Every structure is written in C-alpha cells, then in structure tokens.
Amino acid sequence: MSIENVVLFQIDKTSKVSKLYSQREFDRLGMEITVEQWILLKIIDENDGLTQKELAQQSLRDPASITRTLDLLSRKDFIERKSVPDNRRQYSICLKPAGKIFIEKYLPVVDSHRAKSIEGLSNKEVQQLNQLLIKIQQNLQ
Amino acid sequence: MSIENVVLFQIDKTSKVSKLYSQREFDRLGMEITVEQWILLKIIDENDGLTQKELAQQSLRDPASITRTLDLLSRKDFIERKSVPDNRRQYSICLKPAGKIFIEKYLPVVDSHRAKSIEGLSNKEVQQLNQLLIKIQQNLQ
C-alpha cells in the first residue's frame, strides 16, 4: 500500500495545495497577510469577543500560536485585546475598524478561491465530502 | 456563509486532527519522530534514491524544508545522502538499515491509524473521497 493511496495523505495534500494557491494570490494582490492570519481574522469577525482559548479551540490551533498570530494582527491594527471586566486573566478579542474594512475588501477574493476549489462538483458531492471529512475527524477523536 | 461550512476549512481541520492524533500516539510509544519526518521516511522507503528536489515534489514540500528534515533523519542514521556519480550538485537519498528497521517496526502502528480514520466508511465512500480530493487539487493548479 503506497502512501499516495492513503486518504489522509490526499487530505493533507489538498490542504497544502489550497493554502499555496491562496497564499500566492494574496501575495500577488499585495495583501500582506498569511492564510493563517486571514482565517483567524475571519473567525474573529464571525465570533466577536471570544477569548484566546476559545479561538484556539475554534481554529484547532495551539493557544501559544494564537498569541503570536494575534500579536501580528494587532500590529496591523486589525484586532484588539479588550480586557474582560470581571476576569483579569483573559482577553476578549475584537475586530477593529481596519480589520473589518480589510475583510470586506478581500472577502470576494477568498470566496472566489472557495468557488474555484469546488468547480465541477455538484452540491451533493460537496455535501458528501463534508460529511465524510467530519466522520474521519470523529473517528480520530 | 460561515467559515465552518467551507469545505477547504474542513479539509484543513481533518488534516490537523489526523496529525495531532498520530503525533500523540508516536509520543506515547516513545518513537521520537515527528509525523512529517515519518512521511518523508516512508516516501524514501517507497522510492529509494530520489534527489531532494524530487522528494520535495513528491511530498509537496519546499526543498529548504526537505534539507532540514533530512538533516534530522541523518542524525538518527535513518537515511544517507549518496553522491551521484555524474552530478556533484545533487544527492541520491537512500534509506539506511536503521531506517528500514524503524519503518518495519512501526508500520503496523501507522496502518492502524489509517484504518481507524476510515472506520465506518465503505470502500466506495473512501474511493469517492479520494476522487473528490484529487479533483479539488486539480482545480487549484
């Protein structure tokens, strides 16, 4: 059984191809952001006010990694760590105006990548694909 | 459209879940190897004598990254860079006995992860999944 035929290997490969494609488009457009930063920013946009621990769970990333990426998004003035009134241990991560503007400007670009990725697939196939992926995730948890 | 419903996001998530699962099992068994190192080692096992450039293409990784991972696999005495007779610019990457023994010892473990990942999926579903993934890869190339 060659590694090429292992479905996990193809999943990993697809993930890589997709990130390479998006990153090159981001660079070509001079967006000056990484794919991981974009994803985190989009999660913050969709769930304003989460703590870093919650962001880590949502994105399946390590809290340490979230800390560092938030530092970079802060430097761009895209997000801010708001202090939580009754808990000085955690922060509430919020989108700032510049972050909102950035997302609104480039969402069509990202949407077009998503559309391109599933070109030639029927809605049913996409749905099946999603379900199979979620089943695999559950198998490994 | 929430990012959770984007198929590329689920693909990335599945890849992460799978790597986390395998890495934890590797650590638990005291294998002292990373998932990326294992994958590269397995590719070398299946394709003895490739150059680093070819390994990079095969694994969809950057040549610079291959260089560094090969350094680590060399230190473990799992592989060697053999000089190519008529080309002093490239190396032929070959498995060494310790690498072969390591693979034979732990292949059952990795195979069991693969089996676990597709538990409850029919052969047909696995095949469909593979085909859909390859289609997406082609869409983005």
Add this chain to the structure above:
DNA sequence: CCTATTTAATTGATATATCAATTTTTGATA
C-alpha cells in the same frame, strides 16, 4: 573554451506548530 545562465542544495529571515515552563489571576478548601 569562456562566459552567462540555469540548476540543486543550503542558509537566513520570518511565520506557524507543538509542548513545557512561567506568570498572573482565580477559585477552592482547610
């Protein structure tokens, strides 16, 4: 042949990944 271009591998810089250790704060309990 000699020079210019191309190529394979490496190295440097920066971002991301994990785990372990640390800091600060909260919560629990004796």
Add this chain to the structure above:
DNA sequence: TATCAAAAATTGATATATCAATTAAATAGG
C-alpha cells in the same frame, strides 16, 4: 483568611513552512 491548585496567556525551545539569497556545479551560446 491563608494556602494551594487550576486556569489563561505568554515565553522558550525546537520543528516545519515559505521565499529570497547564496554557493557550487552543470550547461548553453558565442
């Protein structure tokens, strides 16, 4: 209340990711 354990975020160490720049070697064109 004083102390001790748990929890959130950060920092350090190391591996991996990319791109750009470098090095050394091969090749092409004059």
